[in-house]
Amino acid sequence: MSSVASRRRRANRRGQTSRSAGSSAARPPAQERLGALLPKAGMVYANKHLLLDRTSVDNKVARAIKHSWASTLEVSVVKLSLTKSIVDKALASIFAAATELTREIIESGEIEQNADTMVFLNKLKLRVGTVPVALAGGGTSMGVGSWARLLPSELFFKIFMILRAARRCWFDAPREPFAVEEHCALARNIDRFFEVDMVNWGDFAMVQWVTRGGLGDLGVGGGAEQDDEVVDIFVGAEEEDEEEENGDAMEVETSAPPQKLLTREEVEETLARVRVDIDREALEVALTRLHL
16 A cells, blocks of 8 residues: 555656646746846836836736737747847837827817826727837837737736836936937837827826726835746746647736725825826825825
8 A cells, every 4th residue: 555655656746847847948038037128228117126016917018028029920929039129119119109199189189088197098008019119229110019908908007107207217317328319219219208298197097096006016115026036927837838839819818906095195105106296286186086
């Protein structure tokens, strides 16, 4: 009896070792983590290791970019590796689309109906990847496709606000390279958007979204989870790798987990962190409406 049990234990250990090896092979290298690929020239991020406040959330963004890029090239996603250039173009495509959308709104004369932050961001999410991106070295590119559509709206809004703030932070405290001509495509496309921006980023819709935890932990202590381990963008599942090799599309996520309501102090801190300019009276009115 003990001999049979012993053989079963050895077989189980061999199976675990095999699965572990397969999972390790499926993991992307550390260089493919989104935080390591973020364009830095002209940007100052709140976190040195992550774009967002969780490794798992960063992975969703990287995965969406990679799937969209593969679809654009009409190749299997497993044959591609993310690079700094690709991530730069993908993130820059947000603001290239924002600039184009803003110009269209201004030309239509329907500014009041589109100045609401959530209305604007919802429209923008569908436009990412449809407008040429101005590259850092000159010229333009169509980027990596409509990757933003693969993300929940709440997550896309968060990415937009963090990137917008990262550029504003550089202007608040410039660091090398100081020459704008040397800045990344993301920074330069954000600047183009700033030139035409007509959205009131401190409106009630934004304050309400922040109060409901739309920006996660970014307003309360930085929200930085340690990013020491390599985390598999594809969850380390061998079955999922097989599906991607067969050309299955990435599943579109449509919802985000609920967040706790922030306190009045946390709302003010969060708005300051993401460089949302709002006067004291307007903020008081919004917070009173939200019973804070």
